Amino acid sequence: MNSFFSAFFAWLPNVQLAHFLIVSAVLFSLGLYGIMTRRNAILVLMGVELVLNAANINFIAFSRYGGANLDGQAAAVFVIILAAAEAAVALAIVLNIYHRFQTVNVDEISNLKE
Amino acid sequence: MSQELLLNLSIVILVLPLVGFTLMIFFGKRLPRQGDWLETSIIATALILAVTVLYQKMMLYPHETLALNFTWVDFHDVPGIGPMKIVLGFGIDNLAAIMLVVVTLISTLVHFFSIGYMQGDIRYSRYFAYLGIFSFSMLMIVLADNLFMLYVGWELVGLSSYLLIGHWYEKQSASNAAMKAFIVNRVGDIGFFIGIMILFANFHTFNLQEIFEAIHSGRIPFNSESWLTAAGILIFCGAIGKSAQFPLHVWLPDAMEGPTPVSALIHAATMVAAGVYLVARTFPMMTADALMLIAYIGAITAFISATIAIAQNDIKKVLAYSTISQLGYMVMGLGVGAYTAGFFHLVTHAMFKAGLFLGSGSVIHGMHHALHHQHDHHTDPQDIRNMGGLKSKMPVTYWTFLIYTLAISGVPLTSGFMSKDSILAGTLAFGSLTGQYLIPIIGFFVAGLTAFYMFRLVILTFYGEHKDAHRAEHLHESPKIMTVPLMILAALSFFIFYSSNPLDAANGWISKALERPESVVPASVAAASTEVFEEEHHHAHNTAMMLSLLVAGIGIAIAFAMYHWKKISADKIAETFSGPHKFLLNKWGFDDLYMGVVVNGTLAMTNMWKWFDNTIIDGAVNGAGSITKVTSFVSGKFDSIVIDGLVNLSAYLSGFSGLVLRKFQTGKVQTYIVFVVFSVMAFYFAFRLL
Amino acid sequence: MQLFDIVFYVFAFITLFSAFVVVFSRNIIYSAFSLLFTFFGVAGLYALLQADFLAVTQILIYVGGILVLLLFGVMLTNKVISVDIKTGTLQTIPAMIIVAVVAGSLSGLFYSTWKEVPTPASTVLKTTTRSIGEMLMTTYLLPFEIASVILLVALIGAAMISRREGKV
């Protein structure tokens, strides 16, 4: 175990692909956490954005370290575009919900259930 | 007459009553006099033909068995067996020919008697129709040369017995008795049927002659002598049921709920004798062990029912127990090997017992009329304690009745003396051959008892003063149509019709005709051979005659002493031995026993199964449901769903798990997401670990 | 520790810390503004990864577009009296556990799989904009067009949904 940690700490300062990936993983997890826990719909959407950003970091990191092909960057471009489109639609829906229910707390909008 | 003609004649005899039945059942009510003449003339014709057949058979073919066979079902080439046919047919040997006459004769007489006795009955034509179907089925038993048809006839007489016992079905007791008769008989039939199955499974034929030949050639069922014994005993089970042998004798006394002529015909002379006939038919295949058992069953039956008869007060019940007792005698006779004697007793007993029943019928008829005149509907016309002094009122009935009683008691010059004596001699022979002396002891004791209770009956019914003087005025002799049959039967109770020697039947035509057939079973399990047995039988003859005369005399004397001269008080004895008396009055408790154990047991069992079916199997769910119903979250919904159709436990479980699974659908999207991410991780770890 | 590494850690810290605030702050406005820093941090990481075009795009679209959209959303759905708009959280504990597991296993996986990947030769001087532009016109032409359709759909849809009802 000790050897694992010593290797790990020795590895830490030498930034390379995995460092970015781990940042991405943590960002992804934070995004998930936000989606799961925030009552406010807009905060939930923020969580979604975090998840997408995490994926993008992956794409770009892999693009950089994976033999310099730009597919990853291209993909990231599309992800950003889609994030914008999705955010627009989602916000419109949230506004609509607000008009209808006078709340944007996702957990309160649960008429459809078993 | 050619053999074919004889056979055809006998088939005509068989079919005639069936034709009568069919006509009567459909058109009986519309015929003049409701068709009694039709049925009666048909059966009378049958009688004439039967006598012809018997005569011709005796004259022309005294030792042959005439057979007429036809293929009933053809199984063609059966795998593993080869060609197989079920051949049925009729056979006439001396046994059958004699039975043919006995059955038709008594049937004819009973028909005539019934015309008088049943006058004005609401189902008069139905009654005659049933008599027709009975005659048909009984004749079928007689003529069958194979077990299958025998069984068919066997069941059909059961049916007709059921119908006739239940003739007055408005009476609960009558319909109960009918049912009891049928069901108790069926218990015996199970054995009979299993016996048939054993034989068929091995020999692939129902034909008795073929079965005997097969056994004779050394092929025995399942290669085991015990199976052969078992087959014999199981077939005898049929006889136990039909001939009311211990322990299935309980139905016969109850069967007295039927009209008295029916009792005479079916429950005294013919049907109940079918069991004896069956044993006689299958006699060659009985092993020594089987015969021993048969003998003991017969003896026990004879003894038990004779003792019960002593305590009975119903005229027909006394006769019923006497019938059982006499049947036990016959069975015992066959069992000990006295084939001829046993069957001979069947014939003689048929005459005098039919007579006794018809006589009692005449008495009841008279009593009934008298009571009817008095508008008395409470007094039991069958209870001998209400009778007495009928001798003068009904002379013909009395005299004929006395003759029958003498015959059954075994007084010399009567037919009963000869046959009974012969059986007793057989038992003595058996005793000396096998060392089983209990059987002759019972035999003689029962002979004494028989004489005693029969004379008790005669005395209480006909002697002394009538119990009710007013009623006595209305008592009349029965009409001619009823008394003539009585006289005929009385005549037939004399020795002369059976043998020229009143003391020994051995040389009579009937004994000549009925030679004991040789056993076909392997020698190691066979009973004493005919030769040996006849030797012993002959030796025992004189001893038996003496002893039987003695015990009969004693029995008669005690009867007169107790009931006529009142030297001994019957009541006092009853009081002194109140325990045994009650025991006898209670018929040894058999009815209670069966009611309590068998019938209630079965009913309890059926109810248990019903409960089991409704609760365990079917309601695995509905039951499980009731437990779960309590739990809160299932709530009232569950009930309706269960009733709506969760058919079994699995359905319940699936419904239940559906209910649980529903809980995942909370309506909160973030909860869903937790589930999703959780599942993703779960899959990931599950597959990593695998 | 080279400059590159230090810069990485700075950006990584900015990204993750602000993301942490986004997710955990009870104040919506705080969350929204933290998100701004997250996006900046991510853009920095992009730059470190020599994705200059994307770093710029990230700032333009995310900060200039999506974040503003979200802020509008916050404002429109709350009666804004002060900057102190609180919001609640739910099922934090199960979420925490699951997320910890996710983060742990993903990080572990990444660490073990890509621990030692040689850094390719740097292409710092050449910008990626042109290459990406070319790719969008050739290989990714179809996705590019489809993306435009998606934007159109989103446009129409968003307009339709948020339009005042009753007006045909």
Added chain:
Amino acid sequence: MSEQILKDLHLFYPEITLTITFCAAIITDLIFRRTSIVVSSVVMIGLVITGILVLGQSGVQASIFDNMIAVDPFAYFFKMLIIITAILIVVFSLGSSELNSAGRKLGEYYSLLVALTLGMVLMAGASNLLMMYLALELSSIASYILSGYTREAPDSSEASLKYVIYGALSSGLMLYGISIIYGLTGSLDIYAINQVLAQGNYNTIALLIAGVLAMAGFGYKISAVPFHFWTPDVYEGAPITITAFLSVASKAGGFAMMIRFFKVTFIDSNAVSVPVGVWASLKGFEWYHLVAVIAVLTMTFGNLVAIWQNNLKRLLAYSSIAHAGYMLTGLVVLSNEGLAAIMLYFVVYLFMNLGAFYIVMLIANQTGSEDIEDYKGLGPRAPFITVALAIFLVSLTGLPPTAGFIGKLYLFAALLNHGWIWLAVIGALNSVISLYYYVRIFRNMYLRPSEQQQVTPLNFTMLQKVTVLVMLVPTILLGLYFGPLVQLAQASVKIFGTP
């Protein structure tokens, strides 16, 4: 390059037509603001033309736009399926009082329907992970909007909110998975990915998590348990036409995409000694076990929960989940046979499921209720329609002589032929369970009297009856004479780039 693009373009005419239709619909909507009939006609014409153009692609095997989109019999099959569904949905929408009485104009509705169709059609052909993601998002975004279309109904709004959050998360998960795959293989092109994987040097664990994450995206689209949670709520809340569309076309697109993904990417294309028509799974990542587990969960869950439903839309939602489970089993067997069974099942499912939804809609139009209790005594009031519904339900149960039986027969046959006995048994038992809730519907229709005081017969227009017949006839006919159907399915298993 540009010549290639031009050459590829003519294999892309159907999609282009759809795009044009989409734009045309928007423009028409702007011109004819007062009535939506013009838009619907335009959409109808566009869809029909698209259908005809798709027909022209029969038998083509090609990959266009730098392997972005495959044009192959497999895609052809699903495209046809989706287009037919779309046409039927347009017909449904014309007669839906839910939509028409919503007080909103339907121009946008129809145009978005086209966009949704386009997304699904793209899903059927997408052969690049990015393209798959885009197609998924296109259809998702269109569906978010459409499921919230009747904004007046709170349920509808709620459905769309849940859908968008759930959908965004799911596509995010999938995207993350895609990014890992990209990292592992350095490519987004599924053929190239397969080339890399086929060499065998990959990290199985990373591949596993990528696969599971991708599965979350696909599972969401085909509503497979445990990624199905949005389905009941959205199906119940959304307008019934959209529900019907999602339950068939969306599922078809999702299935097409998933099958292509798994079959092209995660197959050991260098495997030797496999019989013709059978594939070998990638060593170290036996994903078909995952699919098998998901299939079992899906059908069992769908059926068990459906038992408790009282809203018919919701009931049908669960039933559609269960059906996805049956279909997934076809993928488990890793053979063309299973694939053909899935496709065959889809054709059958199209008719029976749409039929059921349509009749539920027709009845709701008149009675205003989708509650099972309100179906009491409906039988005598609307004999033809209820008999048709009964037949659709029987078909959904999978009883002969309806087409549903043939679908199940082929699935089970594929399973048994490849030794998946336990899976076949579970599938079969599930269809017994499913009977129970389907029967509840016709029990209420025929066995129970109406609770209303006045019982008036329901009237349906000839067009509606004809529409019902359009779905009813195949449902019965394909059950009795299924030869052509099987041939079609068998011919359509050819996926570009696979043997």
Added chain:
Amino acid sequence: MQLMGIGVLTWLTFLPVLGMVLVLLIPKDQKDAIRWSSLIVTLIQLLLSIGIFMKFDRGMAGINSEAGMQFVEKATWIDIKSIAWFGRIHIDYFVGIDGLSVTMVILTALISAVAILSAWNIEKSVKGYFALFLLLDAGMMGVFVSLDFFLFYIFWEVMLLPMYFLIGIWGGARREYAAIKFFLYTLFGSVLMLLAMIALYFSVNVYIDANGVIYSVTEAMKHGLDGLEKMYTFNMLAMMDPGNYVPGSLLAGAHTSMRYLAYVALFIGFAIKIPCFPFHTWLPDAHVEAPTAISVILAGVLLKMGTYGLLRISFPIFPDAMVHYSWMLALLGVISMVYGALVAMAQTDFKKLIAYSSISHMGVVTLGMASMNTQGITGAVFQMFNHGTITAMLFLIVGVIYDRAHTRGLNEFGGLMNQMPKYSGIMVVAFFAALGLPGLSGFISEAFALLGSFQTFRVLTMIAAVTIVITAGYMLWTLQRVFLGQLPEKWKGLTDMNTREAIMLWPLALIVIFLGIYPSPILDMMNTSLNALAGILDQARHATTMMGMN
């Protein structure tokens, strides 16, 4: 035998479908027209079946040889050319009858006609009733004539839905429960059957030539493989030929666990229909709730489909498994007999009593066929026929009294013999036939079944013989409770059977009596076939003994 170019079996099967269409075309309120046209359809069906009875060649075996089948019709139904990865799919519309099915065909036609008569007084949605009834009729007939498993299965399932509705709509108080129970139970069994069928399909191959003629593997070897194509098949007859099994396939070989499994799956499917002991609980409910005509059909025909299926499919296709499991079949048969009889005795509902007696009587069938010899199987098949007629009578009898008294409580009646003499007469015949009185048909079949089974299972058969008494017990007890004794005051107004009721009951009674005396007309028809069937089993038994198994 052809009519208008179409084979008689097709006519028999699809005539009711035509009838159904006809009925659907008649306006709703013309109830008599609907009744009469239904009756005429079934009467034509009956006539056709009588024609079959006349023309049937008693010497042809059938069972596993196509040449031995009669009135065969074979036409290509589904034909899909083979492709690289999947062989030819060829399903024939293949119908034909042999000694095993001919009795069932006749029985179906007979009982259907009788049941239509008994449904005459249905007033609630007459049109729907008769339409569904005719569909049911077609389904039943189809099951008995199909020689292709696929076709068989389709007909098998086709009956479910009409049955569900017939019980569910026209039934008694708890009709919904009974109907769904019936439906679920049967479907449960049939999906297992479906799986077994598919497994069989992939295990059996035959060769087909360009003209669609099928060759078994052996024939093909003789013929030479030129121009022949190998394919899987649903043909039952091909499944019966061990030579056709693909080596290494799921069900190849003998005495393998897969074969046992498939056999058990099939068995459960059929046992539920019979219904055999642990699967029987749907029956009492279904019977009690079903309208008279449906009870008649249910008891008269439907139950036979289970035993027929065993004989037609399970026995010849899985003789090895049959030999292995025959004791189980026999045991279940005996349990059904005894248990059914005992539970029947405890019933107070007339119909329920007869329902349980059905279970008991069908146990005889099961036991008889478990014997695996000619007598036993003959007894079983004959019992199927007889139970069909006798139980149909019993249910009609209940129907008659229920129509009048609107109760089926046994304890509420009594003394009806005087009030309804004609009715009572027929009832006595039916009851005594049911309790196995010689001279009536039930006895012969029971006797043969027991005689046969005794050769294989001695002890079990002896236990089974106990039912002779129990049956007599509850039958007579019922007779007593209903007909004997005093007539309660409230039933003084009951009328005797009317002509329609007499017309439906008397033919059955006459058949029961006639076959009781002379069963050969029916036995001869089936004998050759059943010998062949027994031969197959016998061979399997020998093979098993040789292998030292069992």
